[in-house]
Amino acid sequence: DAGVTQSPTHLIKTRGQQVTLRCSPKSGHDTVSWYQQALGQGPQFIFQYYEEEERQRGNFPDRFSGHQFPNYSSELNVNALLLGDSALYLCASSLVWGGANVLTFGAGSRLTVL
Amino acid sequence: AQSVTQLDSQVPVFEEAPVELRCNYSSSVSVYLFWYVQYPNQGLQLLLKYLSGSTLVESINGFEAEFNKSQTSFHLRKPSVHISDTAEYFCAVSQDNFNKFYFGSGTKLNVKP
Numbered sequence: 001d002a003g004v005t006q007s008p009t010h011l012i013k014t015r016g017q018q019v020t021l022r023c024s025p026k027s028g029h030d031t032v033s034w035y036q037q038a039l040g041q042g043p044q045f046i047f048q049y050y051e052e053e054e055r056q057r058g059n060f061p062d063r064f065s066g067h068q069f070p071n072y073s074s075e076l077n078v079n080a081l082l083l084g085d086s087a088l089y090l091c092a093s094s095l096v097w098g099g100a101n102v103l104t105f106g107a108g109s110r111l112t113v114l
Numbered sequence: 115a116q117s118v119t120q121l122d123s124q125v126p127v128f129e130e131a132p133v134e135l136r137c138n139y140s141s142s143v144s145v146y147l148f149w150y151v152q153y154p155n156q157g158l159q160l161l162l163k164y165l166s167g168s169t170l171v172e173s174i175n176g177f178e179a180e181f182n183k184s185q186t187s188f189h190l191r192k193p194s195v196h197i198s199d200t201a202e203y204f205c206a207v208s209q210d211n212f213n214k215f216y217f218g219s220g221t222k223l224n225v226k227p
Contacts, residue, residue: 004157033214040205042118042217043158056214057161090157103215105150 002027004106006091012112013081021076021109025093031055032074033103034066035090043090049074078111086113115209120218128226129197135190135221137205147188148206148215149179158204164188175199178196202227 005024008047013019023089025032031050035043049068068074078085088110092103116141127133139145146165150158169181177223179190188205205218 035215035217040219042120042206042219043215043216044217048214058214092158102148102160102163103158105159107155107157 004091004093006089006106006109008109009107010112012109012113012114015081015083017081017113018077018079019081019111021078021089021091021111023074023076023091023093023106025072025074025091026104029093029095029104030072031094032068032072033092033094034074034076036060037088037108039087046076080102081113083113086111097100098113116145116209116216118204118205118207118216118218120203120221122221123219124222124224126224126226127195130194132192132193133195133199133223135203135205135223137188137190137218139186139188139205139207139216141186141207143209146208147179147181148208149173149177149188149190150204150206150217152204152220154201161190161203171197177210189216195223195225197225199223 007022033048034046037043046058046060048055051066056090063079088108090108091106119138127189148163149161151161154156161170164181172178177192202220202222204220206215208215
């Protein structure tokens with residue numbers, strides 16, 4: 001049973017460019033959340049998708065956007081990249097009515113902005 | 115918004131010694147509490163969770179954590195650590211059933227032989 005898979009694992013971009021990160025949730029999960037983990041910090045909540053809609057959003061600018069597809073997979077898009085966007089981006093999936101409030105995390109996509 | 119404080123950024127300890135990783139949170143309402151572990155170049159893995167019931171929760175690999183509502187703490191303990199426990203540990207809080215988690219800044223546990 002595959003867990004959460006993310007792609008790409010590593011990527012390098014320059015300031016001003018745009019990036020798309022992809023996530024496939026764990027089998028049976030219907031909710032996808034995205035977190036940003038800067039170096040030396042804990043993960044920070046970006047947003048959550050359920051039923052193809054953004055359900056909650058953290059304190060991130062509109063440059064950060066996302067999408068969820070009918071198969072529950074998700075994309076995170078970041079426009080006009082800044083140096084400060086360099087981080088590990090973690091995708092986590094869960095079951096909205098699972099009751100256990102447990103997130104299953106992927107290994108992350110490490111973005112470096114030069 | 116919630117805040118989670120992990121007071122120690124790094125904890126060095128010798129193998130087979132006991133360890134406590136501290137976590138405090140700010141909330142006046144009911145919360146769900148978690149500890150996650152992150153090994154190098156990997157995502158976060160759930161170590162243990164408190165949702166309700168007994169305030170002492172245990173993991174399968176010997177860690178335990180105790181929910182203390184009056185002190186708003188959820189410290190993680192292990193009586194005897196192994197080299198393989200070397201990792202970064204994150205305390206997390208969720209306030210609702212919608213899986214929005216607030217994480218602490220992490221504690222790096224370095225177990226030395």
